[in-house]
Amino acid sequence: MLSIVGIAESASVALVIFIGHVATLTLLSGCSLYYAVQHPNIFTANMQTEFPxxxxAxxxxSGNMLTGIFYGYSSAMLGITGFETSAQFVEEQAPGVFxxxxxxxxxFATCYNLLxxxxxxxxxxxxxIYADENVVLATMGRVVAGKWLESWVSVDAFVVLAGGVLTSYVGITGLVRRLAFDRVLPAFLTHTNKWRGTNHNIxxxxxxxxxSLVILLNADSTxxxxxxxxxxxxxxxLFAFGCILLKLKREDIPRDVHAPWxxxxFGLIMVLLGLLGNLLGDPAIFTYFALYFVVFAATMxxxxxxxxxxxxxLYIMQQLFPSRGSRDGAVEDVEAVKSQVKVKDGARTGAKGGRTxxxxxQEIHLPAIVFFVKVANLSVLNKAIxxxxxxEQTHNxxxxHVSEDAELDNEEDNSAEVTEADVQRRQQERENVEDLREMTRIFDLTYPKLKIDFVHVCGxxxxxxxxHWLSDELSVPPNMMFIRQPGTKNIHQRSALRPRTLFASICPVLISVSLLRKSHHISFLQIDVAAAMSFAILTQLMGNLSAVYTNFHRSLQLKRDGDSDAKIVLNLLSLTQVRRWSFLFYALQLLVLGIAHALCDKSVATTEEEWSACAEKDNQMLKSTRMEWIDGRVYIVELPSREYGH
Structure with a gap:
């Protein structure tokens, strides 16, 4: 009831509860220590008792020191609860407070638990201890100081547990609400009542x-x-596993603290040992946990x-309950739902009730996704798509793209205050915007099931x-907006925007795509000769390797209307770049370089004369492609229209 009426946590009340709890534990520890000094025989007798x-399973x-340590550690894991809920408040805390x-x-957990x-x-x-295992601290208070300390400890336990219950409701409400906003749980959970504005469904x-859990277990506290x-x-x-995943997939994210491997x-192994100890102690308990886990996992x-x-x-309905139009062969394309047009009342889906x-x-696919892009990069945009x-369950x-220059759309820069550098910067930004617009148009045609729109905001x-302004204008919540992993600069400012990070920005890739627009609007293939020759031979042998890692992206082969040849854009300069943490990739780098130099018989051509000499040694390359030496680099101007198998 307190949560439904909107009573949430208060920092002042939490501080008072914390101070009272610490004072209670300190008083109990002091009285118990004085009692232990006066009665040392109790501790001696307990230490001489055999292991139970x-x-x-x-x-x-028979108990021994190993079983005592293992099962004692597993049971003691319940006494350090609270760490799992602290992450729910990290977004509301100042930097460094978490x-x-x-x-x-x-x-506090280490000191008081051990003491x-x-x-x-x-x-x-x-x-x-066995007889009063559920109220050991209260029993200790009665033994060392009398009935008053037992009552004090009991009242303190009630207040702390009551605060913990309220905290659980606050935490689960925020967690489920966010999952519902991210379309992982049903949307009805986000409904708020008009009386107090709380999520009563959650x-x-x-x-x-x-x-239900209390009833199912007959209120057995154990x-x-x-x-x-x-x-x-x-x-x-999951915390430890998530940290490992971040180190693997997002090692370049700027952070204040770096956890060593x-x-x-070690933390993951120790937690798993605790799970194993509790599982071996009473496997039947895991059955109840698995039952609730399966229910929620099935919902998600x-x-x-x-x-x-x-x-x-819909397919089953078409087979079991076909409509009259399906019998007459007048069934319309069911995939019309993927379009952005409202389903017509007369549209036929081939099944009774199929329009529903x-x-x-259509309602699921209609909400749009926003992706913020800064520079024209085919690889980045394709990864986002x-x-x-x-x-994401969307077709929009x-x-x-955001430009800070409000005069970007003005083609004439006649102002006296505009310098030559400003003119060049604006021209570069205009070309960048035009490239993004053209890429969006190409991808919109390449992915017919996804409607891709380009939005350019100036000034x-x-x-x-x-x-937040764009969220209101496009009717897209901030959690449905995505950005690339920001760099070190302004990382904390970017974290306050609330869009989700899509993928890393500095991760080395085998094949990265970038558009090189020239004055005559022809795309070129910039290629390292040795890397290209090694890549051509190793593609068939290691084609599936790149698909395993998300950073190894296949090349894009774009076909324009009316073009007989594929005008593609690839940048293979990072072919030999590898992750520092992987010895496997270091070996792969040496293998690629060795094969490349063996095939070329020399290092990569750095001058036009060296390129000509290298090209004459391998005429097969010139037969399949047309290459030119432009601005100190080798470019493939044209490729045959046949498939190259990426």
Whole structure:
């Protein structure tokens, strides 16, 4: 009820609860330490007790030091909860605060957990710990100081847990709302009530989930703790796995803290060991966790694959319940839903009720995606389009370019204050815009199932205000806007814009595409001779290798209307560039260079005379292509129209 009426967390209230909790634990620790000094025989007797037998997947095994450490570590993982929820507030914290939050949590969890675990053995006998395992701290307070400290600890535990429950509702509301905005969960979860403006559907659904779990487990606190342990450790494992993925796929992202490889791998292994220990201790608990996990995973799968499911449903309807028009052979193209025109009332889909499914498909495909692009680069734009085709359920893509010069559309620069440098800069920007417009037109024809529009905004600065303004103008939420990974400059300013980062900007690639426009509007193929010869031979042997890594992009072969030959643009200068972390790519680099030099019998031609001598040695290259020496580089001006297999 508190969450539904809109009561959220307060920093002041949280600080008061934190101070009271720390004071309670400190007082309990001090009293317990004084009691342990007065009664040292309790700790000595507990240390002389043999290790208890442990339950390993239903079979009891004699306990020893190894089982004690392993299962003790696995059980203790439940006592460090809180780290998984801290990431939900990172976007609301000032720069550098999140690291301090994790540090403070680590310090307090380490100190108090170790201290209270040690003092419990010095205050209570093992039988007392087993008997009161759910209220050990309160029992310690009663033993060392009396009934008043037991009541104090109990009230403090109630307040802290109540705050934790409220925090869970606040956290799950923000998480589910963001997933719903990203079209991963159903959109009805984002609905807000007019009374308090809260997401009541999320709150009620989460309450139903918690209540069903309590009923299913008969309110067994041990089983509930086990289910929570699996969920908590799974989230922590995803943190470590996500950090490893960032190091692999986004190693060039500017960051303040660099986690070493050993810490990421070590943390992941330790979390997995904790999961294994809890799984071996009571495998039945994992069944309940898996049941809820499958339900939510199925929901997300249906949302992500709903277009495919609806098309299968439409096909089944066509086979089982064909319409009268389908029998007469007058069925219209079902793929008309992919167009941006509203489905006609008289349109025939070949099935009874097919127009309803078609309308739902159109509603799914209609919302647009925005991609911000700065420079004309075929490779970058094609990667963005491929990402949208693969991961986003839309048939509309807006390619947006922002120019700060408000006079860019003015062809005449007659102002006395305009310098020659300004004229050249404007001319370069105009050519860049024209290139982007032409690329968008080409890709719009290349991908018929995706409507690609080019939007050019003049006189604007790319900042947070502009993103929100454009979001209102195009009716596209900021989380449906994408940018490339920004560079080191203004990285923190870019992070405040709230668009999603699509792919890295500095990652080395085997084949990167760039458009070289000349005055006569002909595209050229700029190519390193040795790299090209090695590439031609190794393509058949290593063709599938480039598809494994997202940074190894295939070349684009663009065919214009009326052109018999393919005018393509490739830049193979980065063929021998490899990632620093991969020894495999270092070996591949040496192999490519060795084959290239063996084929050429010399280094890459750097002058026109050397190029002529190298070309005369291999006439086959000139037979298949027409090459010229232009501005100190070799260019392929024309390629035959036959397929080259990328």
């Amino acid at each position: 037998d442990v339950n390993v 239903g079979h009891f095994v 690291r301090k939050t994790l540090r403070n949590m680590w310090v 209270l675990s040690f003092l419990s053995l010095a205050v209570l006998p093992l039988q007392g 709150i009620l659904l989460f309450f139903g989930l918690q209540a 089983a509930l703790a086990g289910v929570f342990t699996f969920a908590f450790l799974s989230v922590m494992a 050993w810490s990421c791998i 799968f249906i949302m992500l694959e709903r277009v495919f499911i609806l098309r299968i449903l 499914i078609t309308a739902v498909l 491929l990402y949208v085709r693969k991961n 893509l807006h390619v947006v 604007a600065h790319f900042d947070s205000a502009f993103v």
